Amino acid sequence: MKKETTMLEQIIDYCSKNGITSYELAKHLPLSQVALHGILSGSTTRPRIKNIKLIYDYLLKNENISNVVNEPAAVYETGFDKKITDAEKRIKELEQKLKSKDPDLTPLAIEMIKKIIEGLYEEISIHQKAKNDFIDYKNE
Numbered sequence: 001m002k003k004e005t006t007m008l009e010q011i012i013d014y015c016s017k018n019g020i021t022s023y024e025l026a027k028h029l030p031l032s033q034v035a036l037h038g039i040l041s042g043s044t045t046r047p048r049i050k051n052i053k054l055i056y057d058y059l060l061k062n063e064n065i066s067n068v069v070n071e072p073a074a075v076y077e078t079g080f081d082k083k084i085t086d087a088e089k090r091i092k093e094l095e096q097k098l099k100s101k102d103p104d105l106t107p108l109a110i111e112m113i114k115k116i117i118e119g120l121y122e123e124i125s126i127h128q129k130a131k132n133d134f135i136d137y138k139n140e
Helices: 007-018 022-026 033-041 049-062 079-099 107-139
Strands: none
Touching (some): 079 107
């Protein structure tokens, strides 16, 4: 059975194959070159999930990295991350539906989808605040 690659493995592989250095990434990300070097070289054994996602999102947007993987729930920093990710996925699905030329999309259906998306953004905001409170409490 083929082993699924993790997001971190994809980042390391992509940067290695395309000559992207920690120096280049540091120019575009709020991470130090030293931190990025540790992540890309594998010497940082447990990099923060938010840093991996930051790098991955940058590469996805600016370098067209492909083969997006869904990380297992165990890699999330908190349980709130999974809820946030699920809501973000649902928003993308609904936005795609709005962009489609589906003849079943009546003005009322479009309005309802927009309200659902708005509610999902509120949900994400609530989960993010709860996550931040949880992390602050944990770090005290």
